[in-house]
Amino acid sequence: MNFDLPQDLLNFLDELDHFIATQIRPLEAKDDNVRFFDHRREYARTDFENGGLPRHEWEALLDEATALSEAAGYWRFSAPKKFGGRDGSNLWMAVIRDRFTQMGLGLHNDLQNEHSIVGNFPFVAMFEHFGTPEQQEEFILGGFARTRRxxxxxxxxxxxxxxxxxxxxxxxxxxxxxxxxxxxxxxxxxxxxxxxxxxxxxxxxxxxxxxxxxxxxxxxxxxxxxxxxxxxxxxxxxxxxxxxxxxxxxxxxxxxxxxxxxxxxxIAQSFVHQNRIRQAASSLGAATFCLEESLRYARERKTFGHDLARNQAIQFPLVEIATQCEMLRLLIYKTAWEMDRLDHKEVEQQLSDRVSMCNYWANRLVCEAADRAMQVHGGIGYSRHKPFEHIYRHHRRYRITEGSEEIQMRKVAGYLFGYTGPRKKTAQKD
The missing domain is CATH 2.40.110.10 (Butyryl-CoA Dehydrogenase, subunit A, domain 2)
Structure with missing residues (x-):
């Protein structure tokens, strides 16, 4: 049993880090684009006088970053090669999403608009498995060309x-x-x-x-x-x-x-598993970011003559979050790896419960981690000058929208009690 990530995946992460540092970060810093990520982010992104829609300047910046990634050959990574992608696997996508959200807020990956320099394309699976050749041509290739959404x-x-x-x-x-x-x-x-x-x-x-x-x-x-x-x-x-x-x-x-x-x-259910495992990885990475920022701040902050980190009231909650992050990361990576070994349709019958476990727990954990980060940082943590309130508000949606956690727990229960999944045959004999 080997838990090491493949060396070519690690090399690819280094490659992405270099691309972010040399092309995405400079764009983020250009022309006050940082306003979309600092304490002004909600106002800068939102056209409050136009129904609360995203401002054109915000979406134009996302499109500019996407164009850079497309030119570099990263944006379509997860798509099949026949559509210009690189057959990016579930494991690789989970690791990448985990890595990206550990970096905090930034133009490299902002899931509020489903934006990332390494894109996630559920519509590709939908049209690949169910569309006619004409529909695949129009909506898959047209989707990448941004003529179809x-x-x-x-x-x-x-x-x-x-x-x-x-x-x-x-x-x-x-x-x-x-x-x-x-x-x-x-x-x-x-x-x-x-x-x-x-x-x-x-x-x-x-x-x-x-x-x-x-x-x-x-x-x-x-x-x-x-x-x-x-x-x-x-x-x-x-x-x-x-x-x-x-x-x-x-x-x-x-x-x-x-x-x-x-x-x-x-069709509606055809891509939920790959979507959920990747979104779970994103929530895990964001939870890890909140943890690491809290650890750093607690070591730097002096209260009553010594480091804030020396207080067990600070230590123990962060220990619990760190433990959950480590366990969840192993489950997410293992589940994504197992998904890659199964046919697309077999995932529903064999692994749907594991995907649901990963997703609902990661979404719950990131909310807990963001809330704890606010508490550790005190007043500044509650302010918009730190990213924790944005992380909480953003990821809180996934406890509802990505299949509510109650629905996902119901899925897990169905597998456990043999109403569906691999245990169904043996349960029927009891």
């Missing part, structure tokens, strides 16, 4: 975690001799819709509420009549790009369908 229209105002009870309907309807679908319903929290070219709308086309089958994914162009953005919902961490939307007599042709008729739920 697809928002994910699954959640509804009254239906979040249980997508099988969605009320949005897709009804067969022919218009001007062309067969298609009329969409009626409402969606909520459709991230990225302000810059999206299409919305992947999941709607019930057959079956009864609660049925897993009968949900279909339809790709709706942004300018389609009947698709309306009602408002952008302001959140704990601003800016927002999460609208509430209405679909009323919204029609698309049959060619807009992604994947099989009635098989949309499988």
């Amino acid at each position: 697809v928002a994910f229209g699954l959640t509804e105002p009254m239906h979040g975690s249980d997508a099988t009870h969605m009320e949005t309907r897709g009804t067969p309807e022919t218009r001007d001799g062309v067969a298609g679908w009329r969409i009626d319903g409402a969606k909520m929290w459709i991230s990225g819709m302000h810059t999206a070219s299409h919305c992947a709308v999941f709607c019930r086309t057959s079956g009864e509420p609660g049925d897993a089958r009968g949900i279909t994914c339809l790709l709706v162009p942004r300018d389609t009549p009947g698709m309306r953005i009602d408002e952008y919902l302001w959140t704990f961490n601003m800016p927002t790009d999460h609208p509430r939307m209405t679909f009323e007599n919204c029609w698309v042709p049959e060619s807009a369908m992604l994947g099989p008729l009635g098989g949309g739920l499988a």
